[in-house]
Amino acid sequence: MTDALLQVTDLERHFDGLKAVDGVSFTVAPREVVSIIGPNGSGKTTTLNLVTATIPPHGGTITLDGARIDRATTASIAEHGIARTFQNGRVFATLSVADNIEVGIHSTLHATRPFRRLSHVFLLRWIPLLAELFVAIFGTPAARRERAVIDATIETEIDRFEARLGPRRDDPAYSLSYANRRRTEIARALALQPKLLVLDEPTAGMNQSETAEVLAQLLDLKAQGQAILLVEHKLDLVMRVSDRVIVMDGGRIIAEGPPQVVRRDPAVIEAYLGRRRGHGEEDAE
Known part of the structure; x- marks a missing residue:
């Protein structure tokens, strides 16, 4: 696709002979929200790590806006226009909320x-x-x-989570609840004003009401035209926010398409929803 913002082609990564990502190809268009789902160990987070240069690929190409980034360093990936959050959450514990967000602006x-x-x-x-x-x-x-400009950007991102982060803007990150640390991490990524926002399980560890807040914020970002590549286990959130869903299993893509089409795919039902065990129950993992 010549109009793709992100284009991943034949991506490969192995660990001691195990192919964690095996010939994966997909695109993310401008303004599009693409989610990657699949069972644990299917290669979802490894794919995000490859796209964001956290680890190098063993094969394939990655381009952003037509520029090759598969050999980019982690120090330069933000300058290319990609910002991300991590599965286990990463903030600078002794820095304030405002200072954590300012870190996200550094590369600009x-x-x-x-x-x-x-x-x-x-x-x-x-x-x-x-x-x-x-x-x-x-x-x-x-x-x-x-x-x-920096101060204005910090205020904009704090305002995005005003009820939660506004009163805590000068508090050190270690004093925040887990959910507020995740919000701080998302705000820091958005401060970059990225071409592509990469989110790895942004609602992990959140309760139902906290997840609903994040869903509303993701829908707001989508309405603003923010391109997002998302890994998330909570299928209701994925189905509501995504334009397209990619399903991985065993390091490969086994299905791809609009949410409702993917949800009915027999291969997805077997590999992702746990029907292979014959119980018929949905397994969100």
Whole structure:
């Protein structure tokens, strides 16, 4: 697809001979929400890790907006326009909510990060470091203008979760509830204003009402045109928010299509919903 935002082609990753991702190909279009589901161990999170350069692939290609990113570093992947959250949640425990969100903006800065592209050149990394130190100590008009943009972005993302994060904006992340740490992580990812938002089980560990809040926020992001690649076990949320659903089993894609079509696919019923055991029950894992 020439109009794809993300294009994954014949992606492969193995661990000690086990093919965790085996020839996986899919696309995400601009403004599209694509969810990946499947039983535990099917390769969902490994696929996200490959797309976000957390681990390198052993084969295949990944492009974002036509640019190859399958050999990108984790330091540069955000500059390409991808932001993500993690399955087990990752925040900077001793930083405040506001400071955690500010971290998400780091890769977009210019005035406060002079010569930032040199940071990828090993022998020249000292140049941007000294430049950043100079700007931090003495400041520049451009840096002060950029600071105002940073502050506005932080407020925008806190407002997105105002009832939960607003009163806690200056509290350290370690003092937050599990659900609020997950919200902080999502807000940090959104602060990048990413081309593609990658979410790995954003409602893991949340109760029914907390999950409903996240669903509402995802639907709001979808209405705003945010492209999302989502891994999630809660099928009701997946079916409501997704434009397209990809089903993985054994490292391969076994079904793909609109939510209601995928839900009725016999291969999905067998592999994902647990019918292979003959009990007829739905297994959300």
